[in-house]
Amino acid sequence: MPELRQDPATKQWVIIATERAKRPEDYSIDSEQVEHPDYSESCPFCPGNEAMTPPEEFAYRTNGTEADTEGWWVRVIPNKFAALVPDGDLGRIKENGFFRRMSGVGKHEVVIESPIHNATIETMDLRQIEEILLIYRDGFSKLSQDRRFQFVTIFRNHGKLAGTSLIHPHSQMIATPIVPLHIRHRLEEAMRYYDDNGECVFCGMLAEELEIQKRVVLETEDFVAFEPFASSAPFETWIMPKKHAATYGSISIDDAKKFAAVLSRIMKRIYIDLSDPDYNYMIHTAPFKDANENWYHWFIQIVPRLTMIAGFELGSRVFINTTPPEAAAEFLRQGI
């Protein structure tokens, strides 16, 4: 019997289509395994090709090396094909008094995650993943100091179905001058839960998951990786800090390292168990002005793109998930 499940934090429904429940091997995964070189002369993200990108915003690099030269191990640059640009007026412009637009002011940055062309976060060594998570934090912090911006989305696209065909490992940060409506709805629901219960709904969720234990993939002293009750997609995985924190921007170096250890193990499992699937991950975090709220909680959402987003999902935003999270968790746990 299929189920309708409601995300306790957002109140969004998903359909868990148990009738056609699938194991990982049932997804028609494009397992074309192309070998890529560790350096590509034409890749703008490879060391030595720094002049092929816009000037870097900042980088973690060897002391004494200059910006936009070799010597970095993680590098943040403006996206050459930026969706939003740093200059412009923030005012609303009305067309015929009815339509509202504003200049596309924002910042769209690329995090080059490694100098090695064919590295993947799934197989990188832990130290490198720590550096990536720390540079996210520093990027977030810099963007949050620009008073024109209200929110930043940090995300990674891996593979064509997830929106990228670039091989060189990278993720992106987009700062927007507005809080997306979807995020505002999430915040409102979380606030309502806090009003009713006096606790953060995500803290509540973690406590429940740890008690029930059916969807937990990995628990450490400070983080929990689990398949959410209302997973929108097969093998959707969240990693959440146990300690309440609304914003990723305030993560400590120590906690970023602990987060890296969990992220590394989870990404490796997904890479192996699902045959290097296309996926996206997104860091969910509070808007800058809500950084200290008691009712929101940052986490990373990893979504393997094993099924297509079709008309029902586009029209209703109710996702049909063909692998129950309990089955996904059991499967991923085996290899952990």
Added chain:
Amino acid sequence: MPELRQDPATKQWVIIATERAKRPEDYSIDSEQVEHPDYSESCPFCPGNEAMTPPEEFAYRTNGTEADTEGWWVRVIPNKFAALVPDGDLGRIKENGFFRRMSGVGKHEVVIESPIHNATIETMDLRQIEEILLIYRDGFSKLSQDRRFQFVTIFRNHGKLAGTSLIHPHSQMIATPIVPLHIRHRLEEAMRYYDDNGECVFCGMLAEELEIQKRVVLETEDFVAFEPFASSAPFETWIMPKKHAATYGSISIDDAKKFAAVLSRIMKRIYIDLSDPDYNYMIHTAPFKDANENWYHWFIQIVPRLTMIAGFELGSRVFINTTPPEAAAEFLRQGI
């Protein structure tokens, strides 16, 4: 300069990335044009193979022919791999008092749009499209009489990127025992606009579009096809009735035929101009109980799947659209 635009009806923002504005030929469209036969022995949707599907719900068929035999020209059957099933209890079940689920009660139907295996709605004759739109109406009406259901999504997936690999032309109807949260948010915003202005926001939008004329693709006496101001995707097209009506369920036979004439011309343009792209269309309509509201308005949303939904879109639900709707409208208008 890119722009942030807000949908006046839903308040959702999109990014119109004018910096990298693309014309249709710039999309890396998979133009693999495979020829398919007009009949396939193994296709469960082809005439003569009726026994390969679950028993039909209803069909438009030649007088005297029996259900589940040949003689139909449009046929509605239960989806063999249904996301929701017709039997079960509607009560909410609580897991640990925190998580809410309910049985996956609903109805998931397939509309077989033609007996001809390789027909496409883009090239079908008008009479057949009229029949499809009428059978949607009848299906909608039947589903709305089941008191367990609150809402129905009618949609079409065309092509792999849009979620189907079946060739035989078909669309789907899913009745749900809940109103999806996304739809509730849309309704709330539309109601708020009505409270402020005493008119339906979609009626207002139509009036604006007809005055501005920059995004209109085709206007007839009763329908308008246009690229919405805050299009979420390149060449996203809406077709909306001029006369206010909250629900598709109440469309008259005459209006369905007029709608078919516009849909046919638009789908043909998209088919030719964008080289038979993968696409979804969805009929947006009010929940059953709101069928007579003054503040909601049905329409069809056609979304060519020329770009991928990536991490930014999944995380923020802000879509990046690389073709401004004004440019898309100008292009589509040329062939109309």
